[in-house]
Amino acid sequence: MTQKKINKKYSIQVNEVKARKAKICLQNNLADIGSTSDWARLCMCSRTQLHQIINNYYGVTPANMISRARYKRIITMLYENPDMTSSYAAYKVGLRDEQGMYKFLSRKYGTNFTELRYCIINHRI
Structure with missing residues (x-):
């Protein structure tokens, strides 16, 4: 070579x-x-x-x-604890508050925290 x-x-x-x-x-x-x-x-x-x-x-x-990693972490945390609050999830993924979480999920993925929780509880994800 x-x-x-x-x-x-x-x-x-x-x-x-x-x-x-x-x-x-x-x-x-x-x-x-x-x-x-x-x-x-x-x-x-x-x-x-x-x-x-x-x-x-x-x-x-x-x-x-970064967005994908945050989304995957949110999904994983919801699987582990479906009763988790959105403010706690926002804190764990590096978003400033639950309003930041709402904007992140709605702009990037067209959903919100409540819908994600509902889908996970009903085994749709």
Whole structure:
């Protein structure tokens, strides 16, 4: 192999590792991440680097990945405890309050917390 091919292969492997570490960082620190800037700071890289790594490896923007992680965490928490309040769920996923939760769910997913709870209780999700 030429040096150029070796460097390219090494670069791909390094970016794969960085992408996986960034995803783990997101999952572990979701409540502390309010924006992609916060996520990049926790990953110790710039927003541009984070965007390139996440977009190249996962095919989505960091903002979309944060939204998906929040939604999945809300669903998981509702499965574990259907009686959970929306303000507690908002706090756990890094949203400022239950109004923020309502806006997040309605704008991104066309639903609200009560509908999600109803669907989970009735085994529709």
